Amino acid sequence: MTLQPEDFWSFSEWLMRPQSFLESALLQGIVLVVLAILLGLLLGYLVSAVRYGPSEGFYAVARAVRDLVRSDLPGTSARRIFALARLAYKEAIRRRVLVVVGLFVVGLLFAGWYLDPRSSNPAELYISFVLTATNFLILFLALFISTFSLPADIKSRTIYTIVTKPVRATEIVLGRMIGFVAVGTVMLVPMAIASYFFVTRGLRHDHEVVDIKDLGDGRFTGKLSYDQFHEHTFTMDAPAAPGEPALGTTDSVRGHRHVVRKMNDQFVVGEPVGALRARIPSYGTLAFTDRSGNIDTKGIDVGNEKERGGYGNAGVSRLVGVTGESNRLDYGYMEGGTLGSAIYTFYNVTPSRFPQEDGIPMEMALRAFRTIKGDIVSGLNGSITMRNPDDPKIESNPIPFVVQEYDVAEETLPRTIEGNDGNAVRVLDLFEDLVSDDGRLEVVIRCVDRQQYLGTTVSSVYLRPAESSFAWNLAKSYISIWLQMVMVIAFGVMFSTFLSGPVALVATFACVLLGFMAEQVYDMRYHLDRGEDMGGGPIESMVRMVRQDAMTTELDVDAVAGKIIKTIDAAIVYSLDAIATSLPNLPKMVGTAEYAASGYDIFNSLLARHAVATFGYVIIAFLIGYFFLKTREIAA
């Protein structure tokens, strides 16, 4: 999992972007609300003007605005909203939507057959499977229940008995939204619980102790049986005190270990541990040095790393053309056997945050890039050096390590280590000597092997002050799914206030799809802005496909046709760009599942950001829905 720059933002940073307000979520939200209101009024006026003439149209729109502020919002009653919500809930339940939960559970029962137990990290596979399955199932369900209900009521005229009661348009829209959210919640909770048991039970397995070697002094080493397509070896120390059981641990295979106990000459293998984790990382900042030791922000690009994307976090600033570049974090590499290094600065490194006696836990997920075959059997060698950021002369001796590719290596930064305090070589204390007064610590990582490269990003190396519970982390993933569901329901209800059921469904689906495709749209605009031939917009692409032209050649049609095609494409791409920017960033929300699957605690600030964004979009959808319902002739 590679985190992107915006993942590191705290809630307030995301909201305000102190350095560049144009990128802030707040500004994006304000622009969106203002545009929605202006466009709504303009569109509403145009429609009414066509229907009732220019002046009457104005009155109709003015009345809707006046009623909202003067009577409909103040007059909105909780009891009526609750009644309407309950109705929507009952309707969905009595139409047996809960069958979907049953289908999900049945799906889980058979999913075990298809999830590869030979995978190197079964936990990640299981967790990402259940989260993805629930996510899309719930989103589709939200899409269906939210878009069909109101149009069905209007078509069957049941709505007549509602709007002839003192029910306000605000209440109808809110009631639906709340009702469907309740339905979704009632379905999501059992799915979440089923998923939890599916993952924990699915990963549970036993081994037998098959081979024991007595090392003397009460120490043992041995092998566990080959079960679930893997085996372990273990070592066991003598019991701490006579009468207590002897404890040993196995090696880590497929992301888990077992605890082995010796009780009354019997060896008992415990359940797998460490497979389901929720590490709370403490990230630092990263700088590189090049092969001569000069500071460099990016590291070496070994090629094929610069993927497109990461435009989305630029907010409004990208839309108005202030920034246009991809803002994606890629792996930077350091050259082995030179002065090239990656320098991490960690903050707030205090004994109270890291009370562990043996040292600070640090984890690394590094990539290796080889330019020569070298010793292919063992991994690349690297070293870790700790340094005091205030006085770089105070530095520990390097701690050697072997790079474990595609895996998270757990290291410990020891509390005491031999090093140089600038004057002499002595034993340095981590907190006393190496951590600066304000709690900063520099960790320098180097590649030792010549002509080989180690790659890293900000999120690849982190300190791990604490661990959260897996169950709570899974719950947070489900909260994220719940927020997506709320978003889809709000959009669905909004569209259903003025479109027929199937059309509202398609419109909502288009919004979801465009949200997912946003980065590609931004990319298309990026190339358009720079005048690069990268296949062009939709029409140009079509022409190229039919003519079987390559993507990067100049469009081979006559000048006028080319001009027309490019103009239409530009109009389409810029409109799509504007729409995609104004839509919720669903892939980001879906992406939180990856945190749980990779065993990282989902940042609370990330969840808070999603929650606030969802709330904002619900308000916009609510206002638009209200406006359309209010100005609509129900019986027309």
Added chain:
Amino acid sequence: MSALIDYCYRSCPVYSLCLRWVVPVASDTTALADAPDAAPASSPQSDVVIETRNLSKIYRDFWGRRKVAALKSLDIEVRKGEIFGLLGPNGSGKSTTIKLILGLLFPTSGRVLVFDQDATETSKNERIGYLPEESYLYKFLTTDETLDFYGRLFDLSGAERKRRIDELVNLVGLQGARHRQLREYSKGMTRRVGLAQALINDPDLILLDEPTTGLDPIGTRDMKDLILSLRDQGKTILLCSHQLSDVQDVCDRVAILHQGELKELGKVSELLKVQDVTEVHARGLSDAAKTEIAEVIRRHGGTVESIDNPTTTMEDLFLNIVRESERRPGARRVSATEATIEKVASGSEGKS
């Protein structure tokens, strides 16, 4: 807060423009005076519950093209405590009028005032009960749930809802079926639930769209009796129907629409009175006496059109058969038709 909003609103220049559109102009009496209405002129203005002024509705298609003019310049007034009937063939604009009054449609021109408020105001609905043409109810709810739901929409408290629901279930006679989903109901039963929901708020104005469709003769009679008793409680009722006999039986005043235009408006008793025909009802006359009476009429210059025995209505006949059958279950009355008709005729002389 609302005072502040009110102030901001009033200080806004747009307000004066909006005023014309949104606030009823109480002093505008010209329209009232011009209304071609046969009602007594002495009735005070505050008695007017529904007023339509020059009300027109043109249906348009999606592109705004004119499709049909459903209502043309309708001016009617419905006064407090009367039963007002809208009559007309299919497509005459009855339902359009009701929908305009309810705010389900917006007028193309002219306006509708209900309780001196614009018809599109939501707050007027507090005092309105509406029984739609077909009972558009949620089929997945039971009677109790339906009534509870609509009660909540009026913001009634739990105790109040329970009291009203018990009352209404008894009134419409659905005690035995309170906990069954409406999808299992017959059309007549659904209609009764529809009526109950229209009365849940104890409304001052009740709008009934084809109240007797789907009802059997007993249900029809009950409905008519109920309408009359609601009127006696001081409620105003507007109904539209093409069941002419229903209208004749219950309405105080009627408006007859055809092709969206008002053709006739007035009191039922006056509209139906045939001015140059005299009707005499008598009992126990011999044939000789009848001949003599005919002779007297001729002598006075009148024309005898018929001297005959009156017939009863099919409704009365049916109701009597059913009531008789309920009184004596299982009794056969196959050959008794003649006798029954005699009996009915003698028992309901006041009716014909």
